[in-house]
Amino acid sequence: MKKQRAFLKWAGGKYTLVEAISRVLPPGEKLIEPFVGAGSVFLNTDYPKYLLNDINPDLIHLYQTLKRRPKSFIEDARTLFSVQTNSASAFYSLRTQFNGSTDAYERSLLFLxxxxxxxxxxxxxxxxxxxxxxxxxxxxxxxxxxxxxFFAEKAKRATFTCEPFQNSFRRARRGHVMYCDPPYLPLSVTANFTSYATQGFSLDEQALLAKKALHASRKRHIPVLISNHDTMQARWLYKAAQITELQVHRFISQNGATRNKVNELMAYFPAGNLAP
Incomplete structure (x- = not known):
C-alpha cells in the first residue's frame, strides 16, 4: 500500500513512523485516536471505522468540513494558494481575518x-x-x-470529535483499538513544547493518560499504544507496558544544524495485559 501524506504540515507528525506503528497495532473493528493531529496513522491504516479526536477545534472543524463538503472546500481553498496570497502582508492580513472570524467554514479554509x-x-x-x-x-x-x-474519501469511515482525551477512552469498547500520540514529555526543562493547543499538556495529564491506558487494557480488554519521548519519566509512566525504542528526526528546532535524531518510544498495553 502506497504511503499517504497528510495534507497538513504538522510538528511531530507520524508519517515517517507509520510502518513501525502499524506493526504494533492489532486488528480491530475501530481505531480510536484521542490526539489525531494531522492524521498520518489514520491515513495509513485500514480499520473498518475510526474515531478521531483532538482538543484543537480549528483542526476538527477543518476535518468535518472537508468530510461534508469536499469539492467546494478544495475549490475554495485553491484560491488561497496564489502569488497574490504568498506575501508577508497577505499572510498577516489573512491571519488577522482568521483570528477575528467566527464562521467555521471560513476558519477551516484559512486554517489550511x-x-x-x-x-x-x-x-x-x-x-x-x-x-x-x-x-x-x-x-x-x-x-x-x-x-x-484522499482524506475526504477516507473520512467517510470516520467520526470526528473535539473533546478531552478522557472522553475518547469512555467511548472505547471491546473490539476497538486505541493509538495515542499526546503532546510529548519534554526532553529537558527548556525543551518544553506544549503550546500546540491554547492550553499545554501537563505532567498530571501525562500520568492520567498512562493510567487510562492501563485500565483500558487490563479491565476493559482494549489494547492501547502510546507514542512519546524516551525519557526516564516516560519509562516510569509506562512501566506496565511493552516498550519499543525508536530514533526519529525532529524538525521543531529553528536551527537546522540542531535537528538531530532523538529517542522515542512506543508503549503498548495489550488487551488483558497481566504484567506486574
Missing amino acids: YLNRHGYNGLCRYNSSGGFNVPYGQYKKPYFPEQELE
Missing part, C-alpha cells in the same frame, strides 16, 4: 492556508487564543489537492 504558508507548519496560539505563527517565506507553498481528496 495558515498551515501551509506559516513558519514550519507550526500550530500555535497566544494566551488569548489567537493564532500567532509567523509568515514562513516559502517560494511557492504546495497546494495538497490529492492529499485533501
Whole structure:
C-alpha cells in the first residue's frame, strides 16, 4: 500500500513512523485516536471505522468540513494558494481575518492556508487564543489537492470529535483499538513544547493518560499504544507496558544544524495485559 501524506504540515507528525506503528497495532473493528493531529496513522491504516479526536477545534472543524463538503472546500481553498496570497502582508492580513472570524467554514479554509504558508507548519496560539505563527517565506507553498481528496474519501469511515482525551477512552469498547500520540514529555526543562493547543499538556495529564491506558487494557480488554519521548519519566509512566525504542528526526528546532535524531518510544498495553 502506497504511503499517504497528510495534507497538513504538522510538528511531530507520524508519517515517517507509520510502518513501525502499524506493526504494533492489532486488528480491530475501530481505531480510536484521542490526539489525531494531522492524521498520518489514520491515513495509513485500514480499520473498518475510526474515531478521531483532538482538543484543537480549528483542526476538527477543518476535518468535518472537508468530510461534508469536499469539492467546494478544495475549490475554495485553491484560491488561497496564489502569488497574490504568498506575501508577508497577505499572510498577516489573512491571519488577522482568521483570528477575528467566527464562521467555521471560513476558519477551516484559512486554517489550511495558515498551515501551509506559516513558519514550519507550526500550530500555535497566544494566551488569548489567537493564532500567532509567523509568515514562513516559502517560494511557492504546495497546494495538497490529492492529499485533501484522499482524506475526504477516507473520512467517510470516520467520526470526528473535539473533546478531552478522557472522553475518547469512555467511548472505547471491546473490539476497538486505541493509538495515542499526546503532546510529548519534554526532553529537558527548556525543551518544553506544549503550546500546540491554547492550553499545554501537563505532567498530571501525562500520568492520567498512562493510567487510562492501563485500565483500558487490563479491565476493559482494549489494547492501547502510546507514542512519546524516551525519557526516564516516560519509562516510569509506562512501566506496565511493552516498550519499543525508536530514533526519529525532529524538525521543531529553528536551527537546522540542531535537528538531530532523538529517542522515542512506543508503549503498548495489550488487551488483558497481566504484567506486574
